[in-house]
Amino acid sequence: MPKPKVGPAPPPEDIFEFSMDSEEAQSLHFNRKSSEKMSPLSKYIESEHQQAGLFSLSPFNGSLDAANDLQKKRRKKCGACVSCLRNENCGTCANCLNRKTGKQICKLRKCDELKRRRSELEVSELLMN
DNA sequence: CCTAACGTCCAG
DNA sequence: CTGGACGTTAGG
Numbered sequence: 080m081p082k083p084k085v086g087p088a089p090p091p092e093d094i095f096e097f098s099m100d101s102e103e104a105q106s107l108h109f110n111r112k113s114s115e116k117m118s119p120l121s122k123y124i125e126s127e128h129q130q131a132g133l134f135s136l137s138p139f140n141g142s143l144d145a146a147n148d149l150q151k152k153r154r155k156k157c158g159a160c161v162s163c164l165r166n167e168n169c170g171t172c173a174n175c176l177n178r179k180t181g182k183q184i185c186k187l188r189k190c191d192e193l194k195r196r197r198s199e200l201e202v203s204e205l206l207m208n
Numbered sequence: 209c210c211t212a213a214c215g216t217c218c219a220g
Numbered sequence: 221c222t223g224g225a226c227g228t229t230a231g232g
Contacts, residue, residue, distance in 0.1 A: 154215095178212085182213065195222090
């Protein structure tokens with residue numbers, strides 16, 4: 080036996096590249112949701128990112144601040160759009176009627192800037208044109 | 209502590 | 221794709 084050391088178990092480096100789902104990783108970063116049911120692992124990772132927000136592996140102490148700045152924190156109402164100016168809920172929309180369950184602001188008061196960011200920006204252009 | 213509201217997931 | 225529900229975050 081010329082190579083008794085390596086046998087059924089390949090080097091860890093190979094495992095990393097082999098086991099890592101490049102497709103999943105990219106999809107998670109660019110298009111976290113498309114048509115993939117994703118395993119609980121992906122959900123777990125996403126939750127970690129959202130809650131933690133900071134990674135222990137910080138080789139760059141200075142750049143860490145910049146990365147933190149780009150963190151996806153919760154946005155607030157712009158306070159300039161008509162929806163924001165409406166400081167009174169209609170009390171007739173689904174959100175108003177279902178507030179305790181839906182936990183969402185009145186549709187009339189929903190800031191235009193915060194309006195469904197799930198569809199990925201550029202929705203205004205489609206609506207405008 | 210409680211309430212309001214945003215963000216994301218699931219179902220229709 | 222849109223709406224509804226749930227979890228989580230932010231403010232009082």
